[in-house]
Amino acid sequence: MEEKIYPCLENFIELATGHDYISVCREIVADLDTPLTLYHKLAAEEEFSFLLESLEGGERWGRYSFIGYRPALTFCQRHNEVVIKCGEESETIKTRDPLPELAKVIEKMRPARVAGLPDFYGGAVGFFSFETVKAFENIPHTVACDVDGADAWFMIPGILLVHDNLRHSLSLLCLVKVGKSRSDAEKLASIYDDALSELDEVVRRIRQPLNWVAPPKMEEPLTFVSNMSQAEYQEMVSKAVNYVEAGDLIQVVLAQRFKCLQSLDPTAIYRALRLINPSPYMFHFNFSGERLIGSSPELLVRKDGRRVAVRPIAGTRPRGVDAAADQELEEELLADPKEVAEHVMLVDLGRNDIGRVAQYGRVQVEELMKVERYSHVMHIVSHVEGELRADLDMFDTFRACYPAGTVSGAPKVRALEIIDELEPTRRGPYAGAVGYFGFSGDMDFAITIRTVTVKDGISYFQAGAGIVADSKPEMEYQETINKASAMRRALELAAQGW
Numbered sequence: 049m050e051e052k053i054y055p056c057l058e059n060f061i062e063l064a065t066g067h068d069y070i071s072v073c074r075e076i077v078a079d080l081d082t083p084l085t086l087y088h089k090l091a092a093e094e095e096f097s098f099l100l101e102s103l104e105g106g107e108r109w110g111r112y113s114f115i116g117y118r119p120a121l122t123f124c125q126r127h128n129e130v131v132i133k134c135g136e137e138s139e140t141i142k143t144r145d146p147l148p149e150l151a152k153v154i155e156k157m158r159p160a161r162v163a164g165l166p167d168f169y170g171g172a173v174g175f176f177s178f179e180t181v182k183a184f185e186n187i188p189h190t191v192a193c194d195v196d197g198a199d200a201w202f203m204i205p206g207i208l209l210v211h212d213n214l215r216h217s218l219s220l221l222c223l224v225k226v227g228k229s230r231s232d233a234e235k236l237a238s239i240y241d242d243a244l245s246e247l248d249e250v251v252r253r254i255r256q257p258l259n260w261v262a263p264p265k266m267e268e269p270l271t272f273v274s275n276m277s278q279a280e281y282q283e284m285v286s287k288a289v290n291y292v293e294a295g296d297l298i299q300v301v302l303a304q305r306f307k308c309l310q311s312l313d314p315t316a317i318y319r320a321l322r323l324i325n326p327s328p329y330m331f332h333f334n335f336s337g338e339r340l341i342g343s344s345p346e347l348l349v350r351k352d353g354r355r356v357a358v359r360p361i362a363g364t365r366p367r368g369v370d371a372a373a374d375q376e377l378e379e380e381l382l383a384d385p386k387e388v389a390e391h392v393m394l395v396d397l398g399r400n401d402i403g404r405v406a407q408y409g410r411v412q413v414e415e416l417m418k419v420e421r422y423s424h425v426m427h428i429v430s431h432v433e434g435e436l437r438a439d440l441d442m443f444d445t446f447r448a449c450y451p452a453g454t455v456s457g458a459p460k461v462r463a464l465e466i467i468d469e470l471e472p473t474r475r476g477p478y479a480g481a482v483g484y485f486g487f488s489g490d491m492d493f494a495i496t497i498r499t500v501t502v503k504d505g506i507s508y509f510q511a512g513a514g515i516v517a518d519s520k521p522e523m524e525y526q527e528t529i530n531k532a533s534a535m536r537r538a539l540e541l542a543a544q545g546w
Contacts, residue, residue, distance in 0.1 A: 063162070103326040178477070181464060194474070307509075314341060
């Protein structure tokens, strides 16, 4: 395969007349490295970095993986205050709603669309906390904030790698600021050469041997602590059932949070989660020491061209000990009236969310009640699509679908109020969204579940269960334990020093 560079210098100078930013791309062969080894060689020690991988449908690795670092811009929201840093410049904006400011950032930095670039050639990559919904809906904000994490963290990577698992190729992109040099051909040539030199250095580091040193094995067993006892969780479920019986709502999702008190290596956690719970959305973020490491099975919302989609997951059973037991559990799951009713309700909620932004009559259920199997559990899954209205964009779509009904409930606003009342602490990243808004105008976000947050050396993970009229508190508690088992096992494996 011949190495390629986009754009050429002549085209770069032409593009500079109408754009402040341009992505310079070099495409190379990448059949000897995995996305994980590339991340370790290039980005693991960076203050800001990310790795995105995909195992589609629980069966095969997705085509593209993304690695980003050395951000051209960072965007952080905490306590109704957004801080935007671009190079040496910093701007602070008072706002509850991060979306308009994020939209301005992407529009300002959107580079020229160069022929030959991957479909995703950059954008804002990061996460929203669950509490971001309070910027979109008039929801109480009374629950305790005992872990002071960001409400939203995004970065626009200055260096982006797109790994094509099908073609075994790697696109290396360097985001270049043209600025006031657009009319100076000599200066532009120098900027272009600097970008190529930057990419040369990336290639040099890729071709170095992997220098992985496993963290030391921990001799003592890990200590896990929940933010509530089993009795407290079951009491919370009973209160929610009372609300359902009173007609306040149809369903609400209630979660408990666990923390591991021992400090673990974040890359080891990701490797373990990747091994034992491979999922459609695998991610490892480092936002200046605040880590988000996950393996989410569930799409929140995707925009691809004018098509928008959600993929509700609801209805759960543990995996069986063998194929026959799996089949028996799958049949039991699909025959369970409670699970089926809950799933159909959430499909309707997904249709309503998509219907808020789709053209009238253009919302379809493309797939209904398929069972997908993951490492520790199996789920009922459906797929809903629609055609986006001409006057709306990816930010309108995100707002309409956030948060997912599968992690909040229905009706959504009343469910959010009850979550605020009953759960003892803020959710933070859990049940929020992780993904990207692309320069292309497309986006892809997963629901932040099956995720470990690492802050100040403590690992946090959460799991919830959907509460309806005939919920049994002890069974709902056990469902949260089943869902949390993959994260717990990943932490235990990471502690083994591998």
